Amino acid sequence: MLSVLDLVLQIETGTLTPRAVVDLCAGAIAEREASIGAFVALDLEAARERADAFASLPLRGLPVGIKDIYDTADFPTEYGSPIYAGHQPKADAAMVALVRRAGGVVIGKTVTTEFASLEPARTRNPRNLAHTPGGSSSGSAAAVAAGMVPIALGSQTGGSVIRPAAYCGVAGFKPSFRLMPTVGMKCFSWSLDTVGVFAAGVADVAFAAAAISGRDLRVDRAKPSAPRIALVRTPFWPEASADMQAALARAAQAAAAAGAQVRELDLPPLFEAATQAHGTIQDHEAYRALADEIDRHRDRLGPILREQLVNAATISPEAYDDARRLARQARRAFVELMSETDVILTPSAPGAAPHGLGSTGKPTFNRLWTLLGAPCVNVPGLFDSAGLPLGIQIVGRFARDRLALEAAAFLQRALTTL
Amino acid sequence: MLSVLDLVLQIETGTLTPRAVVDLCAGAIAEREASIGAFVALDLEAARERADAFASLPLRGLPVGIKDIYDTADFPTEYGSPIYAGHQPKADAAMVALVRRAGGVVIGKTVTTEFASLEPARTRNPRNLAHTPGGSSSGSAAAVAAGMVPIALGSQTGGSVIRPAAYCGVAGFKPSFRLMPTVGMKCFSWSLDTVGVFAAGVADVAFAAAAISGRDLRVDRAKPSAPRIALVRTPFWPEASADMQAALARAAQAAAAAGAQVRELDLPPLFEAATQAHGTIQDHEAYRALADEIDRHRDRLGPILREQLVNAATISPEAYDDARRLARQARRAFVELMSETDVILTPSAPGAAPHGLGSTGKPTFNRLWTLLGAPCVNVPGLFDSAGLPLGIQIVGRFARDRLALEAAAFLQRALTTL
Numbered sequence: 108m109l110s111v112l113d114l115v116l117q118i119e120t121g122t123l124t125p126r127a128v129v130d131l132c133a134g135a136i137a138e139r140e141a142s143i144g145a146f147v148a149l150d151l152e153a154a155r156e157r158a159d160a161f162a163s164l165p166l167r168g169l170p171v172g173i174k175d176i177y178d179t180a181d182f183p184t185e186y187g188s189p190i191y192a193g194h195q196p197k198a199d200a201a202m203v204a205l206v207r208r209a210g211g212v213v214i215g216k217t218v219t220t221e222f223a224s225l226e227p228a229r230t231r232n233p234r235n236l237a238h239t240p241g242g243s244s245s246g247s248a249a250a251v252a253a254g255m256v257p258i259a260l261g262s263q264t265g266g267s268v269i270r271p272a273a274y275c276g277v278a279g280f281k282p283s284f285r286l287m288p289t290v291g292m293k294c295f296s297w298s299l300d301t302v303g304v305f306a307a308g309v310a311d312v313a314f315a316a317a318a319i320s321g322r323d324l325r326v327d328r329a330k331p332s333a334p335r336i337a338l339v340r341t342p343f344w345p346e347a348s349a350d351m352q353a354a355l356a357r358a359a360q361a362a363a364a365a366g367a368q369v370r371e372l373d374l375p376p377l378f379e380a381a382t383q384a385h386g387t388i389q390d391h392e393a394y395r396a397l398a399d400e401i402d403r404h405r406d407r408l409g410p411i412l413r414e415q416l417v418n419a420a421t422i423s424p425e426a427y428d429d430a431r432r433l434a435r436q437a438r439r440a441f442v443e444l445m446s447e448t449d450v451i452l453t454p455s456a457p458g459a460a461p462h463g464l465g466s467t468g469k470p471t472f473n474r475l476w477t478l479l480g481a482p483c484v485n486v487p488g489l490f491d492s493a494g495l496p497l498g499i500q501i502v503g504r505f506a507r508d509r510l511a512l513e514a515a516a517f518l519q520r521a522l523t524t525l
Numbered sequence: 526m527l528s529v530l531d532l533v534l535q536i537e538t539g540t541l542t543p544r545a546v547v548d549l550c551a552g553a554i555a556e557r558e559a560s561i562g563a564f565v566a567l568d569l570e571a572a573r574e575r576a577d578a579f580a581s582l583p584l585r586g587l588p589v590g591i592k593d594i595y596d597t598a599d600f601p602t603e604y605g606s607p608i609y610a611g612h613q614p615k616a617d618a619a620m621v622a623l624v625r626r627a628g629g630v631v632i633g634k635t636v637t638t639e640f641a642s643l644e645p646a647r648t649r650n651p652r653n654l655a656h657t658p659g660g661s662s663s664g665s666a667a668a669v670a671a672g673m674v675p676i677a678l679g680s681q682t683g684g685s686v687i688r689p690a691a692y693c694g695v696a697g698f699k700p701s702f703r704l705m706p707t708v709g710m711k712c713f714s715w716s717l718d719t720v721g722v723f724a725a726g727v728a729d730v731a732f733a734a735a736a737i738s739g740r741d742l743r744v745d746r747a748k749p750s751a752p753r754i755a756l757v758r759t760p761f762w763p764e765a766s767a768d769m770q771a772a773l774a775r776a777a778q779a780a781a782a783a784g785a786q787v788r789e790l791d792l793p794p795l796f797e798a799a800t801q802a803h804g805t806i807q808d809h810e811a812y813r814a815l816a817d818e819i820d821r822h823r824d825r826l827g828p829i830l831r832e833q834l835v836n837a838a839t840i841s842p843e844a845y846d847d848a849r850r851l852a853r854q855a856r857r858a859f860v861e862l863m864s865e866t867d868v869i870l871t872p873s874a875p876g877a878a879p880h881g882l883g884s885t886g887k888p889t890f891n892r893l894w895t896l897l898g899a900p901c902v903n904v905p906g907l908f909d910s911a912g913l914p915l916g917i918q919i920v921g922r923f924a925r926d927r928l929a930l931e932a933a934a935f936l937q938r939a940l941t942t943l
Contacts, residue, residue, distance in 0.1 A: 288814060290712040290813070298703070399619075
């Protein structure tokens with residue numbers, strides 16, 4: 108993998124040019140893209156020509172892959188749907204423009220599942236081509252894992268950043284809701300859609316997020332301090348694989364051994380109800396956000412998505428309002444719950460990446476945190492006996508993104524020295 | 526003006542066909558559009574052909590005008606900007622699709638100011654062509670006021686629905702934040718952009734909003750009950766014209782005479798600070814939402830908007846976070862403030878529509894309520910000595926949109942029987 112921080116340091120010290128970084132990406136793409144299928148559009152030549160001009164900006168001309176759910180003026184944008192074959196937006200999405208402002212160079216668009224739904228796409232997991240990379244940010248997670256790009260953008264409505272990051276063994280960061288703009292990103296659920304960033308390690312993803320947002324999110328300039336961690340198994344613990352259950356225990360031990368306070372925390376029942384509310388809110392909104400596609404192009408929707416949206420038509424405004432009320436209650440209760448805790452430690456996914464490409468896995472361990480709008484970080488570093496990554500998740504307090512990233516960096520370091 | 530309720534009744538009883546309603550609109554357009562300039566695109570022929578097929582749906586095939594800030598698949602969408610000259614979106618915005626689902630027939634796109642900003646547009650006020658219709662939903666308010674369409678969609682980020690409704694003497698409804706989807710509407714500020722609906726009277730706009738949202742918002746089936754009203758002059762009272770100050774007093778008297786409880790209420794200082802926070806949030810977000818246009822097409826932005834966005838670049842994330850915190854505090858305080866009140870009665874604008882087209886007027890009396898996400902209704906019915914409308918505003922509790930509409934209908938009826 109290409110570490111953002113390593114590349115930035117080499118560019119700053121003159122041992123590498125931004126153009127040469129594009130060549131590194133091009134080399135990995137030439138070697139692995141044919142088997143992985145992470146990209147739907149690429150323009151390495153344009154990136155090569157432009158990269159050096161951005162060397163003085165925060166992202167130093169580093170190549171960035173953009174999930175094909177974000178509009179781009181220089182690349183077609185198909186949202187993973189045949190309805191949008193060849194579609195060319197007029198303007199860049201806000202996040203794409205912010206990447207440019209920060210000095211990132213967009214080298215291409217990465218595979219998204221159809222409208223970022225659970226419908227699987229064609230991308231394969233770079234860790235083992237027989238497995239899914241997860242979704243819906245399939246291409247972004249896979250591209251970073253395969254060393255084809257140091258930074259990639261994704262999005263999460265259920266578990267679409269943290270899950271693929273976990274399956275591919277990279278760092279994934281879903282910031283607090285609305286910390287980064289979703290403007291120009293194809294909407295699935297306006298109450299839940301959240302931007303995400305992928306990079307090799309936690310400090311890399313924090314550096315990229317800091318540069319793009321102009322916020323103090325870096326965690327690479329000092330040793331991360333030891334956080335107060337709440338180990339949360341969630342009501343869905345029985346759905347976690349034995350490997351995942353062991354991995355979480357190991358992560359907790361490593362954090363404690365490195366000096367973190369670790370205690371166990373049970374979620375009040377309200378949070379299980381809120382997790383159900385996630386689906387109601389998401390689907391009610393999707394039936395409206397994708398109204399044009401449902402009404403005019405129903406036959407061109409994938410079967411999983413079509414069934415989901417047809418069922419969504421039956422959710423009443425009252426059920427939706429009840430779900431939103433529950434979500435607000437849960438957000439308030441979460442503030443209370445976190446009053447003596449810096450972060451939560453919990454699985455990123457039920458286990459390692461499922462075999463085959465028929466499913467992108469389940470967002471079981473993601474939906475609650477997305478609903479709460481809390482910052483989430485996938486911490487890579489653990490593996491199952493077959494060598495597949497097992498992702499561990501740090502969940503922070505709302506709007507305390509730096510604290511979450513620092514705790515995640517602390518955990519990653521603790522796992523490395525295990 | 527064309528009353529939605531009258532037209533629906535006539536269609537239901539068979540004295541009018543939807544196609545004949547299109548002809549009524551076409552007649553008014555032929556007579557007045559050349560001098561008013563409310564539309565940027567029109568297709569009366571297509572509407573005429575389709576209208577009767579929708580007669581069994583809630584909106585009965587009624588013609589609808591759509592502010593050109595919403596994407597439409599059947600009409601170009603230019604957002605009031607030369608950057609988007611001839612731009613043709615691929616899909617309808619969610620609200621446009623919901624209008625279709627409800628049986629409305631889109632007859633054309635109405636003039637928006639540039640990206641729904643304070644930059645003035647060319648539309649004239651149907652009440653007096655020498656005056657502005659207000660903005661940014663200039664064409665929608667004017668089209669309804671001129672009887673060219675019974676229903677029109679707008680949007681409000683500061684005061685862009687309530688102000689033009691007030692200036693043009695029509696009912697305008699800005700629902701609670703996120704009650705209706707902004708998906709596919711060009712974004713200016715994701716924390717503030719709100720959908721709006723225009724129609725002749727309050728019961729008309731409530732009927733249209735009910736049909737489009739599938740929610741129980743109608744207020745025409747029973748006599749509205751007498752609300753508990755708080756008369757709020759706001760800290761900006763000195764900016765209200767003498768005519769407006771008198772109009773508000775008259776509205777309060779009429780409501781009281783009709784049986785409403787009316788008391789005076791002073792806003793705590795927090796709300797004045799929150800009104801300032803509105804500008805910080807709006808501009809910080811606009812600098813990102815319009816990043817592509819600012820970075821690639823700066824020379825093609827209008828002078829007012831360009832200056833606003835250039836200044837917006839200097840707003841720090843910290844200042845933005847402080848403003849959002851203040852907004853959250855104000856929203857919580859607003860719940861308290863409204864605990865013994867159904868609605869607030871307050872001016873819709875500083876006075877009647879300003880003379881000339883050089884300014885669309887000021888959102889002084891709108892920004893706070895937009896920030897709070899509260900439902901707002903412009904109640905028409907009062908006029909100054911020159912015959913220009915003076916709009917009075919009903920502001921409701923968050924998510925109590927029906928209560929706000931009912932109180933507004935009560936007030937409109939009270940003004941009529943004055």
